[in-house]
Amino acid sequence: MTTSRQYDDTRPGGPAPAPEETHWSAWDQPSGRWMLPGACPEPRERTLVLEAAARLLFPTVLVFSVFLLFEGHYGPGGGFSGGLVAGLAFVLRHIAGGADDPGSTMRIRPPAVVGTGLIISVLTGLAPVLWGGSVFESAKWRLDLGELGYVDLVTSLLLDVGVYLLIIGVVLDLLRSLGSGIARDAARAGEDGPPGGGDR
Amino acid sequence: MPVLAVVAAHLVLALCLPGLARYHRRLAFGAGAVLLAGTLVWAVVQAPAALGPGVTDSLEWAPELGLRLSLRLDALALAMIVLVSGVGALIMVYAAWYFGPRSRDAARSAALLVTFAGMMLGLVLADDLLTLYVFWELTSLTSFLLVGQGGQYRENRRAAVQALLVTVFGGLSMLLGIVLLGQLAGTYSIPEITAASTAGTLAPDEPVLLAVSLVLILMGALTKSAQLPFHPWLPYAMAAPTPISAYLHAASMVKAGVVLVARLGPAFAVHAVWWVPVVGLGLATMLLGGWRALRQTDLKRLLAFGTVSQLGFLMVLFGAGSRVAALAGIAMLLAHGLFKAPLFMVVGAIDKACGTRDLRELCGLGRRRRGLAVLGTLAGLSMAGLPPMLGFVGKEAAYEAFLLEGGVRGWIVALGLLTGSLLTVAYTARFLWGAFATKGTRPTGGDPVPLGLSLPAWLCALTGLAAGFAAPLVQEIAAAYARPLPPLGDPYAAQYGLALWHGIGLALGFTLVAVVGGLLLHRYGSALTGQAKIPGISAQRGYEAVVTGLERFAIALTGRLQIGSLPVYLACILITLIVLPGPVLALTGALPESQEPYHSIMQVPVGLMVIVAALALTRARRRFTAVLLVGAVGYGIGGLFVIDGAPDLALAQFLVETLTLVAFVFVLRRLPAHFDEPETERRVRLPKAAVAAVGGLLVAGTAVVLSGARVLPPATTDAFVAGAPQAGATNLISAILVDFRALDTIGEITILLICAAGTASLVLATRYDKKKGGTVVDSGSGSPKHEQEVLG
Numbered sequence: 001m002t003t004s005r006q007y008d009d010t011r012p013g014g015p016a017p018a019p020e021e022t023h024w025s026a027w028d029q030p031s032g033r034w035m036l037p038g039a040c041p042e043p044r045e046r047t048l049v050l051e052a053a054a055r056l057l058f059p060t061v062l063v064f065s066v067f068l069l070f071e072g073h074y075g076p077g078g079g080f081s082g083g084l085v086a087g088l089a090f091v092l093r094h095i096a097g098g099a100d101d102p103g104s105t106m107r108i109r110p111p112a113v114v115g116t117g118l119i120i121s122v123l124t125g126l127a128p129v130l131w132g133g134s135v136f137e138s139a140k141w142r143l144d145l146g147e148l149g150y151v152d153l154v155t156s157l158l159l160d161v162g163v164y165l166l167i168i169g170v171v172l173d174l175l176r177s178l179g180s181g182i183a184r185d186a187a188r189a190g191e192d193g194p195p196g197g198g199d200r
Numbered sequence: 201m202p203v204l205a206v207v208a209a210h211l212v213l214a215l216c217l218p219g220l221a222r223y224h225r226r227l228a229f230g231a232g233a234v235l236l237a238g239t240l241v242w243a244v245v246q247a248p249a250a251l252g253p254g255v256t257d258s259l260e261w262a263p264e265l266g267l268r269l270s271l272r273l274d275a276l277a278l279a280m281i282v283l284v285s286g287v288g289a290l291i292m293v294y295a296a297w298y299f300g301p302r303s304r305d306a307a308r309s310a311a312l313l314v315t316f317a318g319m320m321l322g323l324v325l326a327d328d329l330l331t332l333y334v335f336w337e338l339t340s341l342t343s344f345l346l347v348g349q350g351g352q353y354r355e356n357r358r359a360a361v362q363a364l365l366v367t368v369f370g371g372l373s374m375l376l377g378i379v380l381l382g383q384l385a386g387t388y389s390i391p392e393i394t395a396a397s398t399a400g401t402l403a404p405d406e407p408v409l410l411a412v413s414l415v416l417i418l419m420g421a422l423t424k425s426a427q428l429p430f431h432p433w434l435p436y437a438m439a440a441p442t443p444i445s446a447y448l449h450a451a452s453m454v455k456a457g458v459v460l461v462a463r464l465g466p467a468f469a470v471h472a473v474w475w476v477p478v479v480g481l482g483l484a485t486m487l488l489g490g491w492r493a494l495r496q497t498d499l500k501r502l503l504a505f506g507t508v509s510q511l512g513f514l515m516v517l518f519g520a521g522s523r524v525a526a527l528a529g530i531a532m533l534l535a536h537g538l539f540k541a542p543l544f545m546v547v548g549a550i551d552k553a554c555g556t557r558d559l560r561e562l563c564g565l566g567r568r569r570r571g572l573a574v575l576g577t578l579a580g581l582s583m584a585g586l587p588p589m590l591g592f593v594g595k596e597a598a599y600e601a602f603l604l605e606g607g608v609r610g611w612i613v614a615l616g617l618l619t620g621s622l623l624t625v626a627y628t629a630r631f632l633w634g635a636f637a638t639k640g641t642r643p644t645g646g647d648p649v650p651l652g653l654s655l656p657a658w659l660c661a662l663t664g665l666a667a668g669f670a671a672p673l674v675q676e677i678a679a680a681y682a683r684p685l686p687p688l689g690d691p692y693a694a695q696y697g698l699a700l701w702h703g704i705g706l707a708l709g710f711t712l713v714a715v716v717g718g719l720l721l722h723r724y725g726s727a728l729t730g731q732a733k734i735p736g737i738s739a740q741r742g743y744e745a746v747v748t749g750l751e752r753f754a755i756a757l758t759g760r761l762q763i764g765s766l767p768v769y770l771a772c773i774l775i776t777l778i779v780l781p782g783p784v785l786a787l788t789g790a791l792p793e794s795q796e797p798y799h800s801i802m803q804v805p806v807g808l809m810v811i812v813a814a815l816a817l818t819r820a821r822r823r824f825t826a827v828l829l830v831g832a833v834g835y836g837i838g839g840l841f842v843i844d845g846a847p848d849l850a851l852a853q854f855l856v857e858t859l860t861l862v863a864f865v866f867v868l869r870r871l872p873a874h875f876d877e878p879e880t881e882r883r884v885r886l887p888k889a890a891v892a893a894v895g896g897l898l899v900a901g902t903a904v905v906l907s908g909a910r911v912l913p914p915a916t917t918d919a920f921v922a923g924a925p926q927a928g929a930t931n932l933i934s935a936i937l938v939d940f941r942a943l944d945t946i947g948e949i950t951i952l953l954i955c956a957a958g959t960a961s962l963v964l965a966t967r968y969d970k971k972k973g974g975t976v977v978d979s980g981s982g983s984p985k986h987e988q989e990v991l992g
Binding site: 072073074075076077078079080081084085087088091095110111114115117118121122125135136138140154156157159160162163166167169170171173174176177178179181182183185186 | 847848850851852855856858859862863866867869870926929930931933934935937938939942943945946949950952953955956957959960962963964
């Protein structure tokens with residue numbers, strides 16, 4: 001996923017603008033490349049409030065989605081909801097950052113995420129056979145952490161992780177095809193009306 | 201479980217081969233050859249046990265369904281393993297030299313050939329009808345991939361599709377027959393079915409159903425072994441590279457049907473519904489194949505029609521259900537593999553040395569490549585049924601079988617076999633003459649043939665010669681197979697064994713007539729064979745008519761249904777919903793006794809919001825408004841979930857609704873802001889409104905009726921609730937999703953994956969097309985060019 005490297009500011013591709021080189025016209029260019037595109041979008045397409053909100057919300061929402069994923073066994077949540085929440089975080093970022101959001105140094109290929117999710121889920125289902133169990137059998141361990149209480153580890157959580165990844169991948173794929181894809185086609189066709197389009 | 205392990209080893213090796221082939225091509229084929237040869241050695245070591253009680257092995261697959269992988273090495277399997285593994289190993293060696301160093305097909309072919317060998321092995325070892333079926337279809341699929349090659353050539357693709365369609369059509373009808381037979385017998389085990397059938401306890405009061413199941417099973421055998429009228433796929437499959445033809449169409453795959461008939465023959469040969477089609481069609485196929493072979497100019501196609509003819513011959517022998525015929529069957533089964541494979545290999549070598557395999561162009565090859573000519577003649581002698589080859593032993597036994605049987609059937613079949621053999625001699629002569637004779641003035645080229653191409657063929661052909669002298673050994677296997685069959689006729693028939701010399705008799709006379717007649721036909725019959733063709737009747741044209749007819753029908757149907765109008769699609773779906781479950785609901789549905797308007801006051805405002813939004817939706821003129829209203833309906837329903845105490849559902853509903861809104865907005869950018877026609881005509885609007893209203897009422901009614909339909913407490917809920925803590929979950933919904941119904945979840949997320957892939961392809965497809973540019977795939981039908989490419 002878009003893990004550690006997202007926070008890596010030393011990617012080779014984009015030159016981090018040094019303070020002394022800053023031009024007045026570009027003083028508000030986003031410099032935290034870990035979240036929003038390094039290239040400044042067209043001024044009239046920008047909404048600074050949304051960008052700022054996205055900066056604040058994106059990591060928070062991702063953490064929340066992971067919480068939902070783990071919470072699933074005990075309350076509302078689970079891989080499906082968690083994945084959707086994470087997906088919505090990416091949607092927010094897409095809307096704020098524009099269509100051609102290079103985002104991070106790691107290019108994620110949505111089909112790969114989707115496939116990874118499915119593979120994890122299927123393997124979780126098949127793995128018990130290796131230990132002589134039946135398909136989809138789950139095991140549960142309780143880790144005692146002394147004063148801190150205990151942690152339950154359930155193998156079916158892995159299945160949920162697979163679902164989580166797959167849902168994120170599906171949302172990313174939608175962003176790629178319906179979001180960037182359609183926008184690029186529109187730009188190529190010479191239409192760049194406001195979102196929503198005019199009457200044709 | 202040694203037998204299963206042998207089959208599994210093929211699959212494991214096949215997985216490793218592509219990597220190995222990238223490293224060294226010949227090594228990959230060599231590894232395959234070693235494994236196949238090892239299988240043969242293993243089988244030969246097991247032979248004493250196999251010829252006695254048989255070596256069995258089984259693995260419970262799905263015991264609840266009566267599914268088990270059950271394999272047994274017996275005499276018939278042993279005979280087939282000689283071909284599948286023995287001849288297969290030689291062909292792997294041949295293929296190592298055949299595929300050129302730059303051939304891109306080598307890696308795939310090596311892996312597929314080994315896979316195919318494993319599947320074929322499973323098929324001949326299968327001791328259970330379902331096991332047999334599984335391997336049966338797997339051989340069809342593998343051969344599809346082998347014949348289709350890389351899919352770059354139209355000829356390959358068409359041949360592969362035809363082979364797949366025909367054999368899978370037969371395979372599916374065979375599955376029907378197998379299930380029917382299994383239900384009648386109460387078991388899928390072949391020995392048990394055979395025992396029940398010979399004891400007369402197999403469905404004695406259901407003769408019609410039994411007959412139907414037998415005919416259905418025979419469909420599989422007839423299609424797979426290219427019997428009339430399903431034969432055309434085999435010659436067309438010659439589009440595959442020669443090693444593949446040699447293996448699939450000489451030694452193994454096409455014999456599957458014969459093996460099936462041989463496997464079940466001891467049980468059912470007494471039923472007329474079994475032997476009449478097998479013997480009748482077999483005889484007709486033998487004659488037709490031989491006749492068609494006489495008119496071919498491509499050596500490979502000539503051999504292909506020869507194979508069709510020989511398969512018919514084998515069908516007759518195994519379908520007849522007498523001891524001597526079965527002996528002859530096993531002998532011919534071995535003989536055919538041992539002469540047809542080297543003949544194919546010879547053609548491949550000729551092709552490689554001269555660049556053509558058209559017998560009108562070949563000239564003087566016999567002088568220039570004496571070794572090849574001797575080799576071809578050696579194999580040809582066996583095909584023509586001349587002493588001292590194994591082909592002679594088998595053919596003599598075949599004549600003897602039906603002469604001993606006598607009667608109308610015996611004589612008809614014996615004379616039919618004689619005619620077929622006469623044709624066989626004629627096309628053998630045509631093959632040898634076409635390949636090696638000096639005909640024109642301009643001798644065609646003939647580069648030296650590498651040892652790797654000729655040695656396997658030599659080994660194969662010499663085995664055929666040796667087996668002729670070692671007829672008693674073949675007799676051992678054949679007698680073990682034929683043991684349960686009735687001897688028929690006099691004590692001589694009961695004592696008859698395969699041997700090179702039986703003294704002067706009618707059978708020897710038959711051989712003489714066939715040889716002399718065949719040579720005369722080849723010498724003087726060109727006018728006769730050149731033009732004789734029944735106009736208007738062609739099995740190939742029949743196949744094409746069926747396939748194009750299906751395609752036309754499909755186009756017509758899709759053309760009527762998929763007209764690109766969203767309202768029409770929606771109307772189709774809704775009308776189906778109204779027409780099919782609607783009446784059932786109206787007739788049998790009962791409303792629940794007490795139907796409260798609401799059971800929580802909060803439902804009233806939220807419900808009203810949903811209703812108002814839905815009504816407003818019908819009046820919306822702008823797309824964006826419509827989308828927002830749809831969102832409002834969705835959020836409202838999410839709210840109802842909250843009120844009813846289903847936070848999990850509500851959470852999912854809210855999230856999905858949000859995502860849907862976003863997706864809609866993305867798409868809306870490319871659509872006009874307003875719906876196309878603000879004022880549609882009344883005659884369009886009224887039916888739309890009617891269908892929508894009825895559909896809505898139906899769904900609402902269904903919901904109400906279903907809510908009252910459950911009268912007993914659900915059987916599984918308690919179990920779920922009780923089991924949830926065990927699954928480590930205090931959230932029951934989650935426990936159901938990832939534990940109790942995990943398989944459903946996998947299915948659902950797979951559907952999501954497919955949807956995402958579909959959406960992405962639809963949107964991005966045009967761009968990829970442009971990116972690829974105009975690289976035209978050359979799909980010419982000229983096979984020499986393709987062969988050239990295979991050769992590298």
